[in-house]
Amino acid sequence: MSHITLTDFVETTFKTFNIPGVAVGVWLDGKEIYACYGVTSVDNPLPIDQNTLFALGSITKSFTATTLMRLVAEGKVELNAPVRRYIPELQLKDTQAADKVTVLNLLNHTSGLDWRVNADTGEGDDALERYVAKMAEVDLIAPLGSRVSYSQAGYNLLGRIIEKVTGQTFDRAVASLVFEPLGLSHSFFARDDIMTRRFAVGHDRSQDGTLSIARPWRHSRGDNPGGGIASSTADLLRWGRFHLGDGHAESGIRVLPTHVLHQMKDSTAELRASTLGDAIGLCWFLRDVDGVRTAGHGGSANGQFSELLIVPERNFAVISLTNAGPDGIPFNQEVVRWALENYLGIIDRDPEPISFDAARAQEIVGNYENEMMTFTIDTVGAGLRLEVLIKPEIRAAADQELPQDYAPFAFGLLPGDKDEYIITDGALKGQRGFFTRGTSGVVVGVDLAGRLFSRVQ
Missing domain, CATH: 3.40.710.10 (DD-peptidase/beta-lactamase superfamily)
Structure with a gap:
């Protein structure tokens, strides 16, 4: 427990993040x-x-x-x-x-x-x-x-x-x-x-x-x-x-x-x-x-x-x-x-992710999508990265401006064999999700924030 008041904490934190209000x-x-x-x-x-x-x-x-x-x-x-x-x-x-x-x-x-x-x-x-x-x-x-x-x-x-x-x-x-x-x-x-x-x-x-x-x-x-x-x-x-x-x-x-x-x-x-x-x-x-x-x-x-x-x-x-x-x-x-x-x-x-595992990374690297967005996973050095973007055709068809896309996020797999992960930096730091496998055991989908993205072959 700290002796800082709510007003002190909020004032400091809002200045740190440089949010207007x-x-x-x-x-x-x-x-x-x-x-x-x-x-x-x-x-x-x-x-x-x-x-x-x-x-x-x-x-x-x-x-x-x-x-x-x-x-x-x-x-x-x-x-x-x-x-x-x-x-x-x-x-x-x-x-x-x-x-x-x-x-x-x-x-x-x-x-x-x-x-x-x-x-x-x-x-x-x-x-x-x-x-x-x-x-x-x-x-x-x-x-x-x-x-x-x-x-x-x-x-x-x-x-x-x-x-x-x-x-x-x-x-x-x-x-x-x-x-x-x-x-x-x-x-x-x-x-x-x-x-x-x-x-x-x-x-x-x-x-x-x-x-x-x-x-x-x-x-x-x-x-x-x-x-x-x-x-x-x-x-x-x-x-x-x-x-x-x-x-x-x-x-x-x-x-x-x-x-x-x-x-x-x-x-x-x-x-x-x-x-x-x-x-x-x-x-x-x-x-x-x-x-x-x-x-x-x-x-x-x-x-x-x-x-x-x-x-x-x-x-x-x-x-x-x-x-x-x-x-x-x-x-x-x-x-x-x-x-x-x-x-x-x-x-x-937040739970701690495991160290980079090249074999497991290879199973999940690729492209996924849902109706509105694409979800791309690749490796950067000894690390995993994901990028979620609104599809260009959705932007083009929209009759109003859509929110900006986020920069790519680093993420890591969580311990155990449950195919779960956690985002480790950026605006979505701490967000968790999981991969879905098909009947053959191959990864066919990924979830983020309750939304499913299906793998694109």
């Missing part, structure tokens, strides 16, 4: 602690405080899942029901999967659906309906129910279920079922709501270290269920406290039955060699850190990165929001680790 919040012993530094934008700088809005990216999924669980608690949706009960018109490339995929498969990323649909379906009230129509083009990258594979498309499909069941737009349903009863007065989807308040913009760092505004500010409305909320550190602490509680809002309104709230943090599927966690509940990633169970979710928008972690048995929550890539990810990780160690005495350490 950060907002950190901790819930401890019934008290809120905030540390906010820097500015919303290098072009139009305004000071950041606990009410400044940041684009949350995938932390939005926890709001989508909670909204859906309200409908489950009211008997309007069943977790094990086929999605087609609510969206009869659903078409997927695999017609059998379209018949059988369940609501639970979407919630815990076991649908086998690829990461996302690369389409802008506009800003109208029909954006999700049009997005779901495009899902007939999405590949299944694994058999239904066979494994966890992180899918933005799956969560956007959940958003459409919410629309069909409530008769409201997704954004309105989340506001009425979650934002309003919980008093989340600084959480919004619509750009018109966001732009009239103080909000952070994302930044990218070029090779020479210069920061520039990341555009577009965020993706289109069809992506809202998977990543469309802008919110503040103060609202996210209130959100964390709700998920640490018994299902009541601070006002006394019951938002979820206690058992349903707790059910969201029960394991539904195991994760292998994943930085996301050891298992997944109903959206929440579950991880044992130093023998203590945590639940959390991260998020990345264009040049903005977010992290939310709760520790139920200690009634503790930590939030970290940043507005620059690629350094926002390691900044958030350092803040969360510091908070766990200094407030709870919980140490979170």
Whole structure:
């Protein structure tokens, strides 16, 4: 335990990483602690405080899942029901999967659906309906129910279920079922709501270290269920406290039955060699850190990165929001680790990789890809290197600017014969993944951040 305060640590660390602005919040012993530094934008700088809005990216999924669980608690949706009960018109490339995929498969990323649909379906009230129509083009990258594979498309499909069941737009349903009863007065989807308040913009760092505004500010409305909320550190602490509680809002309104709230943090599927966690509940990633169970979710928008972690048995929550890539990810990780160690005495350490093994390296060197990205592994001297790039044709077809690619990463294999690895430098330092072998024993795929890349021959 150090004698440095949260404000000291955050101020020093944000300067070390040279990020324009950060907002950190901790819930401890019934008290809120905030540390906010820097500015919303290098072009139009305004000071950041606990009410400044940041684009949350995938932390939005926890709001989508909670909204859906309200409908489950009211008997309007069943977790094990086929999605087609609510969206009869659903078409997927695999017609059998379209018949059988369940609501639970979407919630815990076991649908086998690829990461996302690369389409802008506009800003109208029909954006999700049009997005779901495009899902007939999405590949299944694994058999239904066979494994966890992180899918933005799956969560956007959940958003459409919410629309069909409530008769409201997704954004309105989340506001009425979650934002309003919980008093989340600084959480919004619509750009018109966001732009009239103080909000952070994302930044990218070029090779020479210069920061520039990341555009577009965020993706289109069809992506809202998977990543469309802008919110503040103060609202996210209130959100964390709700998920640490018994299902009541601070006002006394019951938002979820206690058992349903707790059910969201029960394991539904195991994760292998994943930085996301050891298992997944109903959206929440579950991880044992130093023998203590945590639940959390991260998020990345264009040049903005977010992290939310709760520790139920200690009634503790930590939030970290940043507005620059690629350094926002390691900044958030350092803040969360510091908070766990200094407030709870919980140490979170990365496992050590083994020394370079030329024979094992030869088995994995090569090219891999998914719908959006390529993943290349080669050796540099007595070391392994990986590079993940957005495909040129995806960039060319995009009707908006996509985030910059990361520089290549050094990585190492982990001890044992499980084909697991860890990234050892750069923005994704500490990220873990694993290789998949086919029936003949040859490596056929690699996982990173819950996403599968298949080997290209």
